[in-house]
Amino acid sequence: MIPYGRQDITQADIDAVVGVLQSDFLTQGPMVPRFEQTVAQHVGASHALAVNSATSALHIACLALGLGQGDWLWTSPVTFVASANCGLYCGAQVDFVDIDPRTYNLCPKALELKLAQAERDGTLPKVVVAVHLCGQPCDMQAIQELAQRYGFKVIEDASHAIGGKYRGEFIGNCRYSDITVFSFHPVKIITTAEGGMTLTNNAELASRMALLRSHGITRDPTQMTHDADGPWYYQQIDLGFNYRMTELQAALGVSQMERLDQYVGRRHQLAARYNELLARLPITRPWQHPDSYSGLHLYVIRLQLDKIGRSHRQAVDLLRGMGIGVNLHYIPVHTQPYYQRMGFHVGDFPESERYYAEAISLPMFQTMSEEQQDDVIAAVRKVTAP
Incomplete structure (x- = not known):
C-alpha cells in the first residue's frame, strides 16, 4: 500500500535522539529551547514555544488570547476537529465560515458577510482560526484587515504549512496574525513523532503560553508574589497543563529542520x-x-x-x-x-x-x-x- 503520507527518518535523526538518550536530560533540558529558536529564526517570528501536540498549541493560544465563557471562536468547517475543539476547551461557543471553492480555505468574502451580520446581532467572534488547508495559506491580508475592523484576534492553524510562504515570506512569521500554530505529527512535513508549536511576535502572549504549557508554574522572581524561599522555590500562579515537549522530540525536530x-x-x-x-x-x-x-x-x-x-x-x-x-x-x-x-x-x-x-x-x-x-x-x- 502506498500511504497518503509518511515520515522520513534518517540516520542523522536517529543519532540526534540517541544523543539525548545518552545525555543528562530527557525532558526540560537545552534541546527544546534550541528547537524553538531554530524554528523561530527560520520563519522570522520573535517567540516560539514547543508543546506536545498542535491541539495543545491551539488550546493555550486561545487561552492566552483570553477566549472564555460567552465568547465566540470561528473557523473553517474543512479542518481537523481540533481547530474548533480548542474553543470549546475554553468554554467558548464555536461557529464556522464556509470555504473558498478554489483554495478550500476559509473564504474572506463569506467571513466579511458573516461578520457584518454578527455585528448587528452582537455575536462577533473573539478569535478566528484561519486553517491553511493542505499547506496553502489563507488570504491572511484580507483576514487581518477584517480583524482590525471588527476587533477579533487571529490564530493561523498552520499545522499543514511549515516551510510554505505567503507573499514571499515564511508562514509562521505572524505578520498577519497574533499566533501561528505548527504540527509535527508523523505525516506532517517534518516530525517530532508527536508535537506542536506556537509562534508569536508578542512577548506577553509568549509568556502567557509558556506558563500555561507547564502547570501555570513559574520560577521567574518577577512573576512571584513574594521573594523565593530558596533555590528550590517555584510558584503556581495560574491553572496550566502538562503540555511540554520532551528533549527526545525536540532533538528529532532540530534534525528534521535541516531538511x-x-x-x-x-x-x-x-x-x-x-x-x-x-x-x-x-x-x-x-x-x-x-x-x-x-x-x-x-x-x-x-x-x-x-x-x-x-x-x-x-x-x-x-x-x-x-x-x-x-x-x-x-x-x-x-x-x-x-x-x-x-x-x-x-x-x-x-x-x-x-x-x-x-x-x-x-x-x-x-x-x-x-x-x-x-x-x-x-x-x-x-x-x-x-
Whole structure:
C-alpha cells in the first residue's frame, strides 16, 4: 500500500535522539529551547514555544488570547476537529465560515458577510482560526484587515504549512496574525513523532503560553508574589497543563529542520508532476493562489462525479483495492454528531459539503518515488475512466 503520507527518518535523526538518550536530560533540558529558536529564526517570528501536540498549541493560544465563557471562536468547517475543539476547551461557543471553492480555505468574502451580520446581532467572534488547508495559506491580508475592523484576534492553524510562504515570506512569521500554530505529527512535513508549536511576535502572549504549557508554574522572581524561599522555590500562579515537549522530540525536530526546505521542494516537484500527468482526467486539480507557496502537506483532487460513472465511495474503495492509500481531509466538522447536537445541520455550509462529496487526498510525501507516483496516476486514470 502506498500511504497518503509518511515520515522520513534518517540516520542523522536517529543519532540526534540517541544523543539525548545518552545525555543528562530527557525532558526540560537545552534541546527544546534550541528547537524553538531554530524554528523561530527560520520563519522570522520573535517567540516560539514547543508543546506536545498542535491541539495543545491551539488550546493555550486561545487561552492566552483570553477566549472564555460567552465568547465566540470561528473557523473553517474543512479542518481537523481540533481547530474548533480548542474553543470549546475554553468554554467558548464555536461557529464556522464556509470555504473558498478554489483554495478550500476559509473564504474572506463569506467571513466579511458573516461578520457584518454578527455585528448587528452582537455575536462577533473573539478569535478566528484561519486553517491553511493542505499547506496553502489563507488570504491572511484580507483576514487581518477584517480583524482590525471588527476587533477579533487571529490564530493561523498552520499545522499543514511549515516551510510554505505567503507573499514571499515564511508562514509562521505572524505578520498577519497574533499566533501561528505548527504540527509535527508523523505525516506532517517534518516530525517530532508527536508535537506542536506556537509562534508569536508578542512577548506577553509568549509568556502567557509558556506558563500555561507547564502547570501555570513559574520560577521567574518577577512573576512571584513574594521573594523565593530558596533555590528550590517555584510558584503556581495560574491553572496550566502538562503540555511540554520532551528533549527526545525536540532533538528529532532540530534534525528534521535541516531538511525542511528540501522536503517542501520535493513536494512541489511531485505536485508539478501530478498536475501535468492528471491534466486530462475528469478531476479538479488543486489550485494555488499566486500569493502562496504551499507547504503541500496534501495533494487533494476533486472527482467530477457526473463524468466518471461511479460514486465517491466507489472510487475510494477501488483506489485502496489497488494499493493506493488515499484518504479524505476532512469531514466537515459541523456534520460531526457532537457538533450536530449543538444545533449544526447538513446544509449549513454548502461549499464545504460539496468539497467533502468529491475530495480525495492522493499520496504525497517527500520520499515518494516517481515509480510510486506512476502507480498512483495509473490507478486514478483507471478509476476515473468513463
